[in-house]
Amino acid sequence: MLQFLIRRVIQVMPILVGISLITFALIHMMPRNIVDSMVPPGSPPSLRAEIAQIDGLDKPLWEQYLLWLHQVLHGNFGVSLVSGRPIGDALFSALLNSLQITFFAALVGFLLGILFGALAAVKKGRWQDSLFSLFFIAGISVPPFWFAILLVAIFAFDLNWVPAQGMGPEGWPLHWEQWRHMILPIATLSLIPMGVVGRIVRAATLEALSQEFVTALVAKGMRMDVIREHVVRNTAPQVLAVMGLQFGYLISGSILVDLVFNWPGTGKLLNQAILSGDIPVIQAAVLLLSVIFVLVNLGVDTAQAIIDPRMRR
Incomplete structure (x- = not known):
């Protein structure tokens, strides 16, 4: 296992x-x-030259890259061109806000996807299978930002059950007012992983149930819980791979959802940086989200290898 991880x-x-x-x-x-973006218009060339020297921008590109990489590895992402404040503080704050709803959205989406997918496989060809398959298609096909607007219109404006925007008061542990602000974003973000995971679980379960080892276990009179355990072990690696990808997508792909709910996450931060042309913020956000995506998939690969030793080869 250690060799596989290395x-x-x-x-x-x-x-x-x-x-x-x-x-x-x-x-x-x-x-x-x-x-030129860091100095006021009309500044003398001496000021631009001084700033370039301080930030190392007068050096060759390869030296600039190594200097920038050294700073990033030490948590220094530079300064925003718009606010003039360190990027790291705003970026990590936005990331924590995004993870707050991403974790629960992934949990809800994965649990519903696994449950509905397994039931659809067990009830293949019946009305339950058709109903759950319709849920999966809707989860994959419906645009998240449209679904977010629909939820806001119904549950926030018409029924006035939950707030439409914002994240409520800060603090930990979460209390009811914070949960009320999180309900609609979580419901929106869980839609796609529910659909994707549900379809994969259904297909993987049907494939496992058609294998000869299941027929052999049934013929030997094995208990159903033992048969289910073997089916789960055979479907888990494939399902885990999809869940890892979906979790990465949730973290990095919630820009429009953040805008609809005015949620102060990485999506909103990245959108503001794009509109204002704040390239250093875009650079830092893209770098951090990309690294997280890669590390999440590395963790999924490790979990797959633990569950299925064949993956270590």
Whole structure:
């Protein structure tokens, strides 16, 4: 197992280096020179030269990259061109806010997907199968931002059951007022993972049930709980892989949902940076979200190897 983990970490390292190179290149794709964006209009050339020297922007690109990478590895993501404040504070605060709803949305979506997928497989060809399959198709097909607007219109405006926007008062542990603000974002974000995981669980369960080992276990008179355990062990690696991808998508793909609910997460931060042309913030957000996506999948691969030893080969 340790050899497998070391091998996977080595395989991931070139991906992380590639991500850092691409995100570093963003700063040099700006229409304006980064130094010109940091100084007031009409500033003397001596001021621009001084800022470039302080930030290392007068050095060759490879030296700038190594300097930037060194700073990032120490948690220094630079300064926002719009607010003039350190990017790291705002980025990590937004990430924590996003993880707050992403975790619960993934939990709800995965549990419902596994439950509905398993029931659809067991009830194959019956009305339950058709009903759950309709849920899966809706979860995959309905645009999340449209579903978010629909939930706000019904439950926030018409029924006035929950707040429409914001995250409520801060603090931990979460109390009821905070949960009320989280209900609609969680319901929206859980829609897609429920549909994707449900379809995969249904297909994987049907494939496992058609295997000869299930027929052999039934013929031997094995208990149903033992048969279910074997089916789960055979379907778990495939389902875990999909769950890992969906969790990564939830973290990095909630821009429109954040805007609908005015949720102060990474999606809202990234959208504001894009509209204002704040390239350093975009650079830092893309880098952090990409690294998290890669690390989540590394964790999923490790979990798969623990469940199924064949994955270690």
